[in-house]
Amino acid sequence: MSDLAPTEIKALVRIMDELDYYQLMHVKRGVSVRDVKKAYYAVSRTFHPDANRSLESDLRDAVERISKRVTEAYAVLRDPRRRQAYDRQLNENAGVRMQLAAAEAGARKQAQENEGLTPQGRQYFRLANDEIKRQDWRSAERNLATALTFEPNNESFKSMLKEVRKNVKYSPADRR
Amino acid sequence: MSEIAIGIDLGTSNSCVAVLRDGTVEVEVLPNAYGEATTASVVALRADGTITVGNAARANIIHDPAHTISSSKRLIGRYFFSEEVKKAQAICSYQIVEGPNHSVRIEVREEVFSLPEIGAMILRELKSIAESRLNEPVTKAVITVPANFNDNQRQATKDAGQIAGIEVLRILNEPTAAALSYGFGKGLAQTVAIYDLGGGTFDISVLQIADDVFEVLSTCGDTFLGGDDFDDRLIDLLADEFLERENINLRNDPFALEKLKVAAESAKQALSVKDEVEIRIPDVISAADGGSSLSIERTLSREEFSRLVNDLIQRTFKVCDEALQQADLVTRDLDGVILVGGPTKLPMIREAVEHYFGKPPKDDVDPDQVVALGAAIHAATLVDNEHNAFLLDITPLSLKIGVAGGLAETVIERNTPVPIEQTRTFTTFQDDQESVAIRVYQGEARESEGNELLGQFEFSGFKKARRGQVPIDVTFEINADGIVNVTARDPESGQQASTSITLSSGLSDGEIRNIIEERRSDRVQLNSELVPADAEALGAVRLVSQPVTSIPETKEALAESTPAPAADPPTASVEPSDEGIASVTPQDPGITTDPEPPTDDLESDDEDFATKVDRFEEELELLPDETLEPLEMAAADDVTAIMNDDDLLAMSRGPDLDPENPATQTSKTDAEPEADPDLFEDVGTDLTTLDGGGSENKD
């Protein structure tokens, strides 16, 4: 069981609406998917409702609220497409919280905008996107690099490649 | 010392109870009075009013199919008109009737029981097994449900626990429990698949285990696929052959059909240890002339059976594909496959699983017990500070709100981690609208109709304004049990209405109180209190435990308190004998003299039912079109400005709107389900509202 102090819990609930997902999860922007997961596990060990059953009911409610927000943060940050949409929202100072439906819609919209100006660029970028979904980082890296040969200045290709490279060494295909 | 809390796997066919004793790390199954690890989930209602549960009750099916309730889990938390209920009606020999608010009830000997009540009888038996093994009262339990259970089914299972006098610490998904049992305390770092083929359903879940954290990555299932379907294939084969040979359709005789069922299941089970089985059903039916009695004798090889069911097995892998895809994994990524459920004891399934996953399934896990063991571990972690396990589960089904055009708008997608809370903003559909009906669905269909309606409530009391000008925030919360709570809020006034979604067919707190006060479950003759002689007198049959199943070493306590299993072979029973022969021994005279042959009513009831179903389906079709229409369907695509008017989805004028009756205008802050208007009557009212408008729609 976690040993959260009541004061800690109360303080966190008070400022929760001001914390962005990175602050909530204690991770840096640009963190790898694998480290997002690690952070989620670590924070869950503290805030999961099961870890706090012995608390008094108002504190338990507070912990549950935090836990729900942590889950939301995880559901956004673990998905590179959603995370991109979230980062854009942060950059625009448009709030620290993002509903999952909005994150998903944003991910789709961003993908459309970013999908490339040349037919070849679009094609390789799409392939890479599918591979990212499958967490096949290595193939995604290859195809993004190819897409960039057609559109060397495409910012979304570049930043995606950067993201993907962070994950390459953690590809499940390489784990064994 | 911390309190004792048990784990219960409340199965469709068999249930199992386990415990992690205080001060130990060993988790163990608590065997029933007959020394068996699992207890049949069957309830028999005797003519004298007593109720028996378990294997004795199961043995009663063959004598008295109309008064013996099996597979009730298929019905719990369902609407009467649902597909599942239709299917159950076709195969169940007891009376399934409609209760209030389109709920399902079971009628036996002129008594009507709700499904949670039947579940409670089984739970009472399991609780008493635990109490007699542990020699102390047990009041707390974790109860497992299939991952694909919707909110109604979870809630109804919780109600069953409450009726049985159990504090349900947690409703836990069966595959998550299985993973916990497999990985608890081992410090693993693995990705595993749980392949769970039960009596009626198939579930596959993919989990990542990181020491004490168990994260569910995805879960998928087929609620119409299980061991019973294997039996059906064999029953069909036997019945068809018999029809050809004798020109008699055994399916039309409930007693013959029961015998076929028993023989088919028994033959199937024997094939998990034998290459070939001989099926013998003496006196399956009397010849048309009424004189001689006819029999079935036939050998069945594994190969032949394999051919009969191969397409069913292959169907499970389609579901596996889906689960892996959702977890963004391929079979190579998995470190192990864990088998759960009786049918996975069949070698043909193990082989198919090995072929699909490219690795043999773990063989140190008992498919009959692993779920209860996991539930017991979780129960211990919840009452005891020494054990830790963090279950990061997901919601298996998308949660939606019914909107314009008969569509359902997703608020929380399936496979989203829980606990979670999500809000979306909707708006009014008409000028000066005073209330909205909020209909909550669970499922994957785009049209609201194709999803399960969890419930609905009305929200009112917001300012009057032009259509689309009134924002209404609807918040969905899913707690760690997977249980859903929905709140509507007027962001301008802060006014709020909320309801735990309660299925209209679910039991209200008041009803549960009444059921508890009625104490009908006191009539359950607990097997643990029977001496062996009594057990035999009641027709208790000790089904031969499956050779693959190892019943755990019995403890000293067991030796003291357990009646020895009935020594003599039972009169009416099925036993795969040493030679691999599955046979039904001749029926005892009691069968033919049964005072209440259950035959005739069934057919006429079916017709009744069919017309009712048609009517409900018509009503359901009308529901979405007439009530809701979108203002802007593009809304969902706008990322940043959920609060923009453009983002707001229109909702209809709510049902029961009546300016003369202030009660319907204020928001319902504490929905008391018994006071809920009938769900589908509502629709009728709603239609009038839209057509006629104004207040003359009252009644």
Ligand SMILES: Nc1ncnc2c1ncn2[C@@H]1O[C@H](COP(=O)(O)OP(=O)(O)OP(=O)(O)O)[C@@H](O)[C@H]1O
């Ligand atoms: N040895 C066996 N070989 C083949 N099938 C078996 C064997 N033992 C049991 N079964 C079958 O397993 C099915 C019941 O499975 P199980 O007990 O796992 O289901 P359940 O837990 O009651 O159901 P659920 O988990 O879906 O609620 C029945 O169809 C039964 O015939």
Ligand SMILES: [Mg+2]
């Ligand atoms: Mg089961």
